[in-house]
Amino acid sequence: MNYYSFEEIDELGETLVKKYIKDNNLKNVWCIDAEGIVSELLGCNIVYAQFAEEDPNKSGFLSDGVTPINIYTDGKTKAVIYPANTIVVDLPLRLKRNYAQERFTIMHEGGHKIMESHSPGLAKAFFESKFDAEYDYKKDDLKRVFNSCEIYANRFAAAVLMPRFLLEKALKAYNGGEYISIYGSYLIKESDKVIIQKIANRLGVSYSALLNRFKSLKMFNAKDADEFLGQLTIAEGK
Numbered sequence: 508m509n510y511y512s513f514e515e516i517d518e519l520g521e522t523l524v525k526k527y528i529k530d531n532n533l534k535n536v537w538c539i540d541a542e543g544i545v546s547e548l549l550g551c552n553i554v555y556a557q558f559a560e561e562d563p564n565k566s567g568f569l570s571d572g573v574t575p576i577n578i579y580t581d582g583k584t585k586a587v588i589y590p591a592n593t594i595v596v597d598l599p600l601r602l603k604r605n606y607a608q609e610r611f612t613i614m615h616e617g618g619h620k621i622m623e624s625h626s627p628g629l630a631k632a633f634f635e636s637k638f639d640a641e642y643d644y645k646k647d648d649l650k651r652v653f654n655s656c657e658i659y660a661n662r663f664a665a666a667v668l669m670p671r672f673l674l675e676k677a678l679k680a681y682n683g684g685e686y687i688s689i690y691g692s693y694l695i696k697e698s699d700k701v702i703i704q705k706i707a708n709r710l711g712v713s714y715s716a717l718l719n720r721f722k723s724l725k726m727f728n729a730k731d732a733d734e735f736l737g738q739l740t741i742a743e744g745k
Contacts, residue, residue, distance in 0.1 A: 554594070559577040596613060668710065
């Protein structure tokens with residue numbers, strides 16, 4: 508059965524993290540070792556190359572040993588077939604400013620690997636890419652971006668890099684163990700945004716990824732949007 512529930516993926520990711528921590532006798536872990544997990548526990552090799560795909564939003568690729576990927580090499584575009592279980596990461600993600608995206612991309616591709624091993628045929632040679640509302644996608648590209656395999660892989664990456672036990676630890680350290688309050692669907696106090704960013708930096712993830720993870724795990728205080736107005740300074744009579 509080629510189906511996973513989000514709860515299964517969350518438990519799978521957290522179990523992998525705890526195994527990696529135990530096997531390596533790690534203490535006081537904050538930033539999960541994405542490269543270590545995909546190499547030691549999932550048996551993947553990681554390489555970096557300059558992507559030359561038509562879709563500029565593609566940033567990662569898990570090779571099946573058969574499907575080629577277009578890369579720039581020696582100033583030319585070349586179709587390259589990497590050995591199976593090779594995770595190819597777009598070279599610009601090595602830049603310091605792209606650190607969080609690099610880690611998420613690596614673990615996203617690791618998600619394809621582990622899910623395919625448990626449900627053969629579920630994921631083979633998939634690209635990781637972000638949806639860009641301004642990009643003119645072809646029909647096949649849209650199917651790929653919104654494919655259930657991509658949704659599963661994103662959830663897996665979040666589960667590994669931001670497991671519940673680590674988020675609980677972070678909230679204790681940065682917010683006295685209290686959940687962040689979200690007013691309506693998106694409104695958050697500036698002071699709480701600072702806390703989210705501090706936690707994201709400590710975990711090596713992006714602000715948006717962490718916020719989405721808090722939401723997906725329902726680890727936040729849900730409040731009415733109207734209450735947010737009480738947090739604002741509004742000039743009298745206006």
